Amino acid sequence: MGARAAAMEVTRTRVLEAAAALWMRRWYDDVTLQHVADEAGVSVQTIVNHFGGKEGLADAVADWVTSQTAVNRQAPTGDVAAIVAVLFADYERHGDANVLWTAQMDRVPAIARAAAHARSQHRAWLEQVFADRLPAPGPAREHALNLHHAATDVYLWKLWRRDLGLSRQDAERAMCDLLTSIDPRNRHDA
The missing domain is CATH 1.10.357 (Tetracycline Repressor; domain 2)
Structure with missing residues (x-):
C-alpha cells in the first residue's frame, strides 16, 4: 500500500470511529456530518468524498462495527x-x-x-x-x-x-x- 493509500485508510478509519462513537450516544438525526467531521478532525467534504453522505457513512459504520463484532x-x-x-x-x-x-x-x-x-x-x-x-x-x-x-x-x-x-x-x-x-x-x- 502506498503512502497516499495508507493515509486515506487512516482518515477513513478515523471518520468511521468518530461516527460510530457519536451514534453510540446520540440519535441518528441528531448527528450531522459536521459533528462527525469535528470529531474526526476532517472536513465535511472529506466525509462526502469517502462515503457520499450521511447514509453512505451510516452503511459503512454498520459494516465496520459488524466486522469488529465478529472479531470480538x-x-x-x-x-x-x-x-x-x-x-x-x-x-x-x-x-x-x-x-x-x-x-x-x-x-x-x-x-x-x-x-x-x-x-x-x-x-x-x-x-x-x-x-x-x-x-x-x-x-x-x-x-x-x-x-x-x-x-x-x-x-x-x-x-x-x-x-x-x-x-x-x-x-x-x-x-x-x-x-x-x-x-x-x-x-x-x-
Missing part, C-alpha cells in the same frame, strides 16, 4: 458459560448503542439495513457456537435457532442489566440457565 465474538463451540461471557463482553461495550440504533430502524433505512445484517450475523454466530446442540436442518432446527436467538438477544441483556438492574454476574448466570433449559438435546417434546 470468538467463542468455543458448546461451552455455554464461555459463549455467554463473550456475548456479554460485547453487550457491555455496545449493548446500549445497539438498543438505541434498533429503536430507530423503522424510520432510518440505513439503520434498518444494519439491523437486518446484524440479525443475520448473530444467527450465523449462533449456528457456529451451538453447532453441537442444533438438530439437523429442518423445522426442529429453525425452532431451536429461534429459541437461542431470543435467549441471546440484546433486548434480554437490556432487560436484565438496565431495566431490572441485575449485576453482570447474575445476568450472565440467568442467560446460561436459559440457554441450558432450551438445549434441544434435553427436550423430549420436540
Whole structure:
C-alpha cells in the first residue's frame, strides 16, 4: 500500500470511529456530518468524498462495527458459560448503542439495513457456537435457532442489566440457565 493509500485508510478509519462513537450516544438525526467531521478532525467534504453522505457513512459504520463484532465474538463451540461471557463482553461495550440504533430502524433505512445484517450475523454466530446442540436442518432446527436467538438477544441483556438492574454476574448466570433449559438435546417434546 502506498503512502497516499495508507493515509486515506487512516482518515477513513478515523471518520468511521468518530461516527460510530457519536451514534453510540446520540440519535441518528441528531448527528450531522459536521459533528462527525469535528470529531474526526476532517472536513465535511472529506466525509462526502469517502462515503457520499450521511447514509453512505451510516452503511459503512454498520459494516465496520459488524466486522469488529465478529472479531470480538470468538467463542468455543458448546461451552455455554464461555459463549455467554463473550456475548456479554460485547453487550457491555455496545449493548446500549445497539438498543438505541434498533429503536430507530423503522424510520432510518440505513439503520434498518444494519439491523437486518446484524440479525443475520448473530444467527450465523449462533449456528457456529451451538453447532453441537442444533438438530439437523429442518423445522426442529429453525425452532431451536429461534429459541437461542431470543435467549441471546440484546433486548434480554437490556432487560436484565438496565431495566431490572441485575449485576453482570447474575445476568450472565440467568442467560446460561436459559440457554441450558432450551438445549434441544434435553427436550423430549420436540
